Amino acid sequence: MTKQEIWKAVQNSDANYDGIFFYAVKTTRIFCRPSCKSKLPKKENICYFASARQARDAGFRPCKRCRSDLLEYDPMHEIAIEIKQKLKNAIENEQNQVMQLDDIGLTPRRLTDIFKQEYGMTPKEYMDTLRLRNARYMLEKTDKKIIDVAYASAFTSLSAFNRFFKKHTGQTPSAYRRICKQSKEE
Ligand SMILES: [Zn+2]
Incomplete structure (x- = not known):
């Protein structure tokens, strides 16, 4: 100009x-x-x-x-939104790509700070929330095998999925499913 x-x-x-x-x-x-x-x-x-x-x-x-x-352009806000979108896409593609945010061009630490500032949690915590929500939904509403639910929630093994699920809900995936089905039948 x-x-x-x-x-x-x-x-x-x-x-x-x-x-x-x-x-x-x-x-x-x-x-x-x-x-x-x-x-x-x-x-x-x-x-x-x-x-x-x-x-x-x-x-x-x-x-x-x-x-x-x-x-007023707020680049930090924009970056946080971009990270969030990438994480969502990763989950939809059944990938756990928390660390594959390199193309944003920030160190993982800086990236985590920016995200946390905006959303009050780390990208990993956000990712875990999405994965858990996904897994719960599939256990409750579908007849997918538990191993398939694990893969679809971006876990590479059943044991990792079991550990994760139990840590966050206090139950194993199969117990969770059983309880859901039972309460439906009653
Ligand atoms: Zn003016």
């Missing part, structure tokens, strides 16, 4: 540039999105920022009229 293009976008209140840059007015200490309908400021009083956060860091306040704060 050239300076000319940017200034033109401001002059035209061009909404196509919303989120691409922000302009701040030095005299009022307020920053706006390009589409803001406020009175056009003098060109020499304007400075530009790539993000709302940068404008804030430079001491400007968001404009109440165009609500430039609503375009």
Whole structure:
């Protein structure tokens, strides 16, 4: 983007540039999105920022009229959502890929911190919750063999599944299934 293009976008209140840059007015200490309908400021009083956060860091306040704060991009929040989606996909594909989040480009520790901040649990805990929910559902509602339930919940062995299930529910998978069926028959 050239300076000319940017200034033109401001002059035209061009909404196509919303989120691409922000302009701040030095005299009022307020920053706006390009589409803001406020009175056009003098060109020499304007400075530009790539993000709302940068404008804030430079001491400007968001404009109440165009609500430039609503375009604030929160990369940590986005990353947390991305991790969550990947974990969900992994479960749907019957994979336990907690550690295969390398392409996000963060260390496992940082990744865990970001996720925990957002959701109050680690990716592993979240993954376990999904696996447990899956397993319970299959034990209760289907006639799948327990070994198949184990594989479908991304366990590589029956004993690992048994251990996991017992730890979280206090019962073995087969006992859990029996109780579910019994209570249905009563
Ligand atoms: Zn504004």
